Amino acid sequence: MAKTTTQYVCSECGWNGVKWYGRCPECGQWGTISEFHEPRAASAAPRSGASGTRTAAPGRTSRTSAVAVAEGTATPITEVSTTSVERIPTGFSEFDRVLGGGIVPGAVVLVAGEPGIGKSTLLLETAGAIARTHPDATVLYISGEESRAQVRLRASRIGAVLGNLLLASTTDLSTVLGLIEQERPALAIVDSAQTIVSQNVDGISGGSTQVREVASALIDTAKSLDVPVLLVGHVTKDGSIAGPRTLEHLVDVVCQFEGDSQTALRMLRSVKNRFGPTDEVGCFDMSGEGIEEVSDPSGLFLSSGGGTADGDASADAPVEGTCVTFTLDGHRSLPIEIQSLVTASVLPTPRRAVNGVDSNRIAMLTAVLYRHGKVNLLANDLYVSTIAGGLAKEPACDLAITAALASAAKSQPIRRTTCAIGEISLTGQVRPVPRLEYRLREASRLGFTTAVVPRMRKQLSIPGMHIVQTATLRNALDALLS
Structure with a gap:
């Protein structure tokens, strides 16, 4: 017992x-x-050697004894087949990019994210797309958080009402496994891992024991029936997946669905992937009709235009206090526009307000700008922000941040066709950044004609772009503000 x-x-x-x-x-x-x-x-009592089983070796403390296995269980690696598995497209090219080309049959994919970020909507649209492209197969959507009527309302809003899309609402693990074995769907979605409970295991819903049992049972069913399972996971306050870390180790793919509640942009990142890369990122746009993929998010992070001193708006007019840089997010290069505002401070301690930029980095760059750039902003209020929720926390954004601050302080705008890429050291040097050529090619594709970059060991030639190489912050500011 x-x-x-x-x-x-x-x-x-x-x-x-x-x-x-x-x-x-x-x-x-x-x-x-x-x-x-x-x-x-x-713990079982140790068996004697006379019963036909192997006696434990002296000093061995394990309670599990060895058994006879069938011959041929261990196969030479040269005889293992390397036939590629046909993946199932999700209906979103961005989702397929993150997964490595689609869903692998028998794989268990964990999609985690904050409440209300759009996890259930994304997976319900995926279920509808697969049901639409596979009319002869069924897609099973199991919800432990909502009733079937609530899921039906969301499906009507996003256009995922199909006859071969089956809905179920239960929190019992045995019922979930029975539905998967009975229907043998082309895709099964379980929403979520923390709400499903096994009656054979003690513990609270969402506890370590329950989550481990739910994940193990779903993985075993998915592998034995060759049915892919998309599993929704909750996150804690710090953004980590709720429950034991064993959950992340058991599943095949772990994806993080991120986004700012104040913007419609959503990013899907691959944290773990046994069937593809782990540095891919997919971009989505959240709207009232559901989630739409954004294949080219470059225009989201750039402002539409500026204005002249007399108030006339112009798409090509430069604006003081702005500078564009290019950051890497996985294999994708994204433009980030840095905007800054410098005002005289009336407070004993000047204010530093940032959005999308590391505040500690701003304090360091302000000191470097004063010491090596001869621009004194120590007594001013500084406001630094990005466009559309973009993140400029990569060191390669340092040069654009300092250029935007210097432009706002001197009231000298930077041309809209000029970008700045480089890391600033404490000695005022402009240091190289990884994959610079990839960033410059993306800048050229978007219409940028001038780039101020660190000094390179090998010369780069980008068609239609003038590359200005600088070694110090002072030289970079002279090139940007001239």
């Missing part, structure tokens, strides 16, 4: 221990630790 052991689990981060705390020692949250009983198998 199985014995039970008392453990205490944090419902916020998944920490578990043998002692109760009012405050979780892992995440620091109060009142999130609760008690549950986890079954533990009783």
